[in-house]
Amino acid sequence: MSELVQLTKQDGVAVITINNPPVNALSPGVPEGISEAVRQVAEDGAVQAAVLVGGGRTFVAGADIKEFEKLTSGTRSRGAGLLPLLLQIEDCRKPIVMAVHGTAFGGGLELAMAGHYRVAAPGAQLGQPEVKLGIIPGAAGTQRLPRLIGVAKAVEMCAEGNPVKAEEALRLGLIDRIIDGDFLAGAVRFAREMVGRATVKTRERNDKLATPGDGAPIFAAAREAARKKQRGLMAPLAAIDAVEASTKRSFEEGCREEQKLFLDCLHSDQSKALIHVFFGEREVAKIPDVPKDTPTIPVARAAVVGAGTMGGGIAMVLANAGIPVLLKETDQAALDGGLAKIRKNYANSVERGRFTPAFVKERLELIEPTVSYDGFEKADMVIEAVFEGMALKKEVFRELDRVCKAGAILASNTSTLNIDEIASATSRPDFVIGTHFFSPANVMRLLEVVRGQKTAKQVIATTMQLSKKLGKIGVLVGNCRGFVGNRMFHPYVRESVFLVEEGATVEAVDKALYDFGMAMGPLAVGDLAGLDVGWRIRKEYRHLEKPGIRQAMAGDRLCELGRYGQKTGAGWYKYDANRKAVPDPEVTELVRKWATEAGISQRRISADEIVDRCLYALVNEGARILEEGYALRAVDIDIIYLNGYGFPSYRGGPMWFADSVGLPKVYNRVLEFHRQHGVLWEPAPLLKRLADEGKRFSDYKTVGAAA
């Protein structure tokens, strides 16, 4: 038998254990090992039933995702796949009980469904998350799941990819029992109870399958939801087609249809991008010079300075993770305002069913409002979220340095300011770090963790670990202006404004980028965030601008007219009372006038040009950041854009997108823009080099440690 699968016997019950840490993926050798074990069970007269269980922390978390790349690149052949093994299990005449703890995901759930019975540990999760990787279940999951739980729930699970917990799985009929106490002993006891009972084959059950007529409205609704909620993604629609096949065809024909759809998805660019994202999200946690075993500081108590939108959101995030937090404002009125906003946000979450009232009550009790620094001496970590201004930030850090205990981490939520300069206001720059949350902080998953020149490794390790505890994805970046995300966003937005000045309508620019897959167009984002924010900063730094370089002016001119965006009812768009954007012909007229005055000639601009101008500006700046070492890897930039800027996941992030277009093509287009628009389009040296060498951004490793 394979080393990855063991067989032991307990009084007439065989226990088949899969041991392929960390998640018991179905890597080469595992299916073969299971097959051999099932053969032995069938042949061994002393065995009356079997339990199949995962060793370690989980059942089987799915097919081995690393193998997919080998399959699509042709470095590994598909072999017979899992289907014959699942038939072999189902055809065994002795009851085989699948014992699920941890997760039974993807191929893991497909394996479990081929068993005659399923038991689970409390809290275990079962799901078909393949769509999140741009594929669909490929081992009869779309055919067995509806037979076990009915079409409506099966299509939801396969198309949305979200798992169910054991308790719901029991209600749905996906499992037969929840085992409290000693899991393996309970599963073996269950198997013994099943000896002599029918070995029910899931594939032969049709009692829960809808007729094509009954199923039609379910599938129509699922398609509509997928087009809306998973815009641009192919796999959910393919998953729905595959589940629908279960209602129209025999099991065998349904499996053939599923295979075809599975392979189409597996070979798609979307799947390659989403698999890149899966591994990327894990890669960003790995920091070359901060090894996994770097000691961390326990963060048992925290404090936040500033109860504005960001500070309040950050306090909620800490409280949601069970960390007691002091929330400080300068005066009672501001504090009350901040708290009212927090309560309103929580009330909205209860309304939407995200939190229970009891959960919210507990979390609110963890947030202790204050107008003084009393109690700060107990905090293990303080996050400053006061108004964005260097003098004020330094004053706060000077004070924090005075009141906080030695060993406490002092973090700043600045989105633009120099973290080393902030740190210089303290006597402990090694304990200062940037934690750049994105708005709304309690919703957005991204956390840019900004490493200062002197930030200690344990402070970095602690902050990265904390980001995971807070449900965020932490990405380490270096201390440059705008850090990674906003530094790249600047040329992206600049180009969108230039395009409007050159004759594209506001709607055309936003639509082209929305159709590309961005969650919102850049101009609509500006209206949402407030056009005055950038305008004020630009006014402050105008004296630093190099003469002769074109500056985007239309946004600033709108601000001069009091059009700050949604909050003033007008910006690039007009807004009705419900903040719904309406195109405003007056803006088109105004911009035309301003452009004429500035000597900019207007012309028709295609959607392709809009996308190229905006995205390649993003990519070109990303290449500079990478070469300068402010991001550790191209994938770090991708993860930032996917989680903080609404970049479409199925395009893998801006750097992956550029790689998939091909860097020579991207470089040539950047050169073309350089010729047309001048110095702002100077190609990044790294882009040129990689394009010349026929390489990709993902091949490039920085020497910098994002410092």
Ligand code: 3H9
């Ligand atoms: C599928 O099954 C298709 C089928 O229909 C069959 C078709 C024929 N493969 O996430 P973690 C690695 S598609 C390979 O940090 P956690 C992961 O990269 C699959 N590797 O732990 C990481 O490596 P490293 C459907 C995998 O406790 C390490 O394991 N299944 C796989 O936070 C630990 O992972 C899924 O989509 C895998 N399948 O979360 C499930 N899974 O340490 C994907 C994990 O080197 N997996 N690794 O960075 C998950 O959702 C989470 O990993 C899980 C554990 C919840 C299981």
